[in-house]
Amino acid sequence: MGMDSQTKALIVGRLEQMVGPRAVLHRYEDLVAYECDGYTIHKGVPSIVVFPKSTQEVSDVVRLLHQNRIPYLPRGAGTGLSGGATALNGEVVISLVRMNKLLDVDYANRKAVVQPGFVNLKLSNSIASKGYYYAPDPSSQAACTIGGNVAENAGGAHCLKYGVTTNHVIGLELVLPDGEIVRIGGVPDAPGYDLLGFLTGSEGTMGIVTEITVRILRKPQGVLTVLALYDEVNDASQAVSDIISAGIVPAALEMMDRTAIEAVESGNYPVGYPSDLGAVLIVEVDGIAAGLQEQIERVMEVCRKHRVREVRQSRDPQERTRWWANRKTAFGAMGTISPDYMVQDGVIPRSKLPEVLARIGEVSSKYGLRIANVFHAGDGNLHPLILYNSMEDGEKERAVRAGSEVLKVCADVGGSITGEHGVGIEKMEDMRFIFTEEEMNAQMQVRDVFNPDNLCNPGKVFPKPARCVELKRSAPLIHSS
Ligand SMILES: Cc1cc2nc3c(=O)[nH]c(=O)nc-3n(C[C@H](O)[C@H](O)[C@H](O)COP(=O)(O)OP(=O)(O)OC[C@H]3O[C@@H](n4cnc5c(N)ncnc54)[C@H](O)[C@@H]3O)c2cc1C
The missing domain is CATH 3.30.465.10 (Uridine Diphospho-n-acetylenolpyruvylglucosamine Reductase; domain 3)
Structure with a gap:
């Protein structure tokens, strides 16, 4: 889709006048770099990418596109994991990367x-x-x-x-x-x-x-970090629940399961975790220095109540940095154990962790795909990473179905289909697990107050046909202002 070539040439000319020729991409070989964000299942090449460098330039660009009823979408670094910055139907991409001060x-x-x-x-x-x-x-x-x-x-x-x-x-x-x-x-x-x-x-x-x-x-006066290694993921899940119910509020409480550990240990920042571990917890407390050691002792005590194999504080800031580098690069490390992976992002009540993990295991067996789990466990935000090979017939489609089923599990236990990655393209249909048609229509009415013509990032977030706001795209006219 997108614009016809004559309209495109006229729009490119106007954009070049506004932001300068070097800040407008319009050739396929340049545009293809923008065909998706971090969600690679669906792709779409934009018709134009424009790089304004001030608010006024953004406004001028948007005004031109609005007047000509041309759909567009904003884009930052393109690291989004739900397809929000993907121009599925050839929209114009307005990149904000030059506004970086x-x-x-x-x-x-x-x-x-x-x-x-x-x-x-x-x-x-x-x-x-x-x-x-x-x-x-x-x-x-x-x-x-x-x-x-x-x-x-x-x-x-x-x-x-x-x-x-x-x-x-x-x-x-x-x-x-x-x-x-x-x-x-x-x-x-x-x-x-x-x-x-x-x-x-x-x-x-x-x-x-x-x-x-x-x-x-x-910056907090002090930070203390603990690593707890478990044979069984269920014991680690129980420890997560108990740390919070003990009234401790860690700054961070992260978990990785066995498959995730396998990946991070083959990645760029291995910690040296034993290969037969069931789960790793990283727990961090911070705040005023007085009382911090006492808090971390309580954390370790809870961990010990759940058959921990080993629990210990970081010896120095360098060790803490290594633990975090290992955890924070977990998604990318999946590339070391699988040709492709899809990141899911569900939320559940913490107390349901053991049940949900068991059900994710069932989804994994049903679809014949490995699923690694990386969690912001303290707030019940799960990132099941579905491993697949897009070169194998039908695997990508199976991964998509498995991802959706995982989100259904999250919704069924009283959770949600997104913790932080958004709905984008990826989870539009899954919105139905949470909202009725009527509830989605009400939300779209609110959106329409801001975006009445649905030109700004159309076709995202809500499933079709919750209510299809058709773009009344008559033959575009090039306005002069
Ligand atoms: C390895 C990896 C790890 C990640 N870890 C996390 C994590 O821990 N927590 C987390 O929350 N996310 C995480 N993400 C997802 C992603 O980084 C975040 O969603 C991030 O906020 C996207 O920022 P971006 O600049 O890349 O936006 P983009 O991907 O470019 O865009 C994302 C959405 O924002 C819109 N948008 C962009 N800029 C603007 C603007 N100026 N005005 C209006 N709309 C705009 C786009 O239209 C799109 O819908 C991770 C991603 C990767 C690849």
Whole structure:
């Protein structure tokens, strides 16, 4: 799909006038690099990719596309795992990677202002020397952008204690789908509806975020980390549940099962875990130094109650860094044990971990595919990684069906189909596990207030035909303003 060649030539010409010829891609060989994000099951080559470098340029581009009824979508680093940044129907991609500046840091009021293409980890690195950091830490933080984090309401290992992106966004500048520039939030406890909360996690379907004000935090005085090795994944799951019910609030509580351990041990950051382990837990506590050792002792005590093989504190910061590097590169490490993998992202009540893991095991047997499990276990956020080989007939389709069935299991036990990766293209149909048709229609009506023509990231999040908002695409006219 996409535009006819004449319209495309006219639009490319107008975009080049707006942002400069070097900031517009329109040849197939350049566009194909943008055919998907981190979700590779579905692909679509955009008709144009444009790289604005200011809010005004984003607004000009959006206005042009809106006036000509041309669908488009925003894109950050393209690390999304649900297909949100994929131009399935040849949409124009508006890439925010040139808007990559740290605009302001206000230490006195503990906030920072960034452009949407600013890479997550760079924020913490930029303010570390003053003793501050930015808490949301997706494992992709060395690459993903804060604009993408806002769109997906990204989480991370340390979001258990500190909250996900929505808890750290205090102001947004947004280009609405007709090109109007608006500012939202910025004032503590502003009267009126919580639009910030509503826009954070809206997956690029409400407009394009062009500036973000975030909370920054003082680095904790102390951090202590424990590694617990288990023979049985069920014992590790029980320990997770008991740590939280003991009233301890770890900064992070992460788990990997046997298949995940096999992958990370063949990856770039092996720790040297024994090959017959059933599960590994990483538990971290942080805060004021007094009392931290006592907290970590309690954690270790709970771990010991569940037949732990070995539990110990990190000896030094280097060891802690090694444990985290190993955990945070778990997804990529799957490439060492499987030609392809699909990351799932469900949420369950923590107490259901043993039951859900058993059911994921059944799904794995049913479809004849290995499933590795990596979890932000403390908040019940599972990442089952379905391993498959796309060169084998039908395996990809089986992986997709297995993924959907895993999400059904999560929904059935009172959980959800997404913890942090969003719905995108991947989980549109799975929305039906959670919402009725009527509930989805109500949500689309809210979206339509911001995005009435559904030109901004169309065909995402909601299944068809929940309610098909047809694009009334008459022959595009090139407007001059
Ligand atoms: C190895 C790996 C590990 C990961 N670990 C985690 C993790 O621990 N936690 C987690 O939450 N996620 C994780 N992710 C997923 C991904 O990194 C996050 O969803 C991230 O927030 C996406 O940011 P991005 O800049 O790559 O956005 P993109 O992939 O480019 O876009 C994602 C969505 O945001 C929209 N979007 C992008 N920029 C804007 C903008 N400026 N305005 C409006 N909408 C916009 C896009 O249209 C799309 O719908 C991981 C991904 C990988 C590959």
